[in-house]
Amino acid sequence: MIFEHIEKIQIISIIGSLAFLVMIARLIKNSMLKEAYSILWLIFAAVFLVFSCWKDGLDYFAAMVGIYYPPAMLFLILIIALILVLVQFSVIISSQSDKIRALTQELALLRNEFRNSKKDTGKS
């Protein structure tokens, strides 16, 4: 990637992507972020970084899609990333809702059994 005419916006997005990657890496390192949920963030941070550095590539893909202002392509990538992550979250939340319901019911039923068994041992 030869930086002939590097634009200000490029520098900003390169620094931004790197900072974001470092932040995600740190969260993973401290076990605050599970690997499964960080994959999408990492992929898009990497894609973002690549296109921030590779101006010609960005111009090419922007032209292919029909975007006149190539940096707008970066916005598009970012928005797609956000949408995909939110969908991923919706899927996870749905699954967790089901699990929480199952656990709540199990707990209530167990409590009942426990009370009954205490009553029985109390009697005898």
Added chain:
Amino acid sequence: MLTSPVQDMAKTTLVIIPCYNEEASIQTVIEEVMAILPDFKILVINDCSKDKTSEVARKTGKATVIDLPVNLGVGGAVQTGLKFCMRNQAEFAVKLDGDGQHDPEYIQAIIQPLFEHKADIVIGSRFLKENTGFQSTFLRRLGIRFLQLVCRLLTGQRITDPTSGFRAYNRRAIEFMANHYPSFDYPEPEEIVLASKNGLKMIEVPVQMRARKAGVSTISSAVSVYYMLKVTLAMIFIFLRNPEREMS
């Protein structure tokens, strides 16, 4: 015949059998274990099976069955077993698949090194020496080759069978893994990196495995590229993570 040190281990060893929909094979597995190791306690972890795994296991009268209210995957089920070990003062734990692939004949070989203080975790490997036991398909072996390489790079140790679920743990390993067991889908290779990162000594002993007795393989997708990427990524993350504080 069991050697007498291994017999002594019976009182403090739990045989953990995580199960998901294994009603066809669990009875045979339990009875085989009982036949070879009559004094060992068996713990079946029923990972919210949709079939009659739990009833079948209970009916043998030879196993303690824990029914998880929610499906957690094999990692969650194994971790439950390890937590049970913690609460019941078990010194050693052996993990066995509920589908009959792991031959109980080898349990003694797997726990012997623990008793001799040679390791914290013992892995039963299909690939340690030329054996005529059940070998996987070519594609799966290629995948295992790849995982062997990744393990070697991340742990510095040569593990020949990183996906083998046939393992044994001593108290030190039980205490650690009960609190930090890796992701719930296919934790075996991740467990290796986690153990290496946190000072748990691992060795392998040769075993032979058999074809599944019945039912559908839960790791039929284990060969896919997606699985390889996911597991490799998870292993890299575990490698990069700081060691858990308790083990310092």
